Amino acid sequence: NAGVTQTPKFQVLKTGQSMTLQCAQDMNHEYMSWYRQDPGMGLRLIHYSVGAGITDQGEVPNGYNVSRSTTEDFPLRLLSAAPSQTSVYFCASRGGNYGYTFGSGTRLTVV
Amino acid sequence: KNEVEQSPQNLTAQEGEFITINCSYSVGISALHWLQQHPGGGIVSLFMLSSGKKKHGRLIATINIQEKHSSLHITASHPRDSAVYICAPHTGNQFYFGTGTSLTVIP
DSSP, X not given: OOSEEEEOSEEEEOTTOOEEEEEEESSOOSEEEEEEEOTTSOOEEEEEEEETTEEEEOSOOTTXXXXXXXXXXXXXXXXXXXXXXXXXXXXXXXOTTSOEEEOOOEEEEEX | OOSEEEEOSEEEEETTXXXXXXXXXXXXXXXXXXXXXXXXXXXXXXXXXXXXXXXXXXXXXXXXXXXXXXXXXXXXXXXXXXXXXXXXXXXXXXXXXXXXXXXXXXX
């Protein structure tokens, strides 16, 4: 099935732990991005990529790293989790005339 | 800073009503997206438009680039339209998001 696959769906971390959120798309989209969504706030861009080997920071990049070694994959790494990173995370790709395709989201809790 | 303002923030309608959600933005853009987020959390792209009007089923989206304004209309609303609708204008790789309009359609 074409689309964006995002894993895991839920995750609980302890403060200071690191983890990687996975994102993969099979639509050959060049543009991929990561967002966080917090209550009462709109989606906020963390990092984005316009193609393999190219990444750039968004609005709220601190505490997160990304890499884009292939067109298909765009993982998001939390280096040292903090309670302020408790949020719902969405990966999305963009291409053609169809606008965004979003992953199903990851609900992350940092305790 | 609020580059994107949506109104209303919350909307309750009776089934069958015509619904309008408005989006005003302050930045120059190349295109604007309307997104739908269901209570389960999934986000779906409804429209991407850079001028004029697009229609998909009971949904109609319009944009006026000069006035920096877009509207999303739902005709003959149905309870399954209950969701949060998000306006997302962008220019190049810079995206902006409204905080969304929460729509509840009552049978």
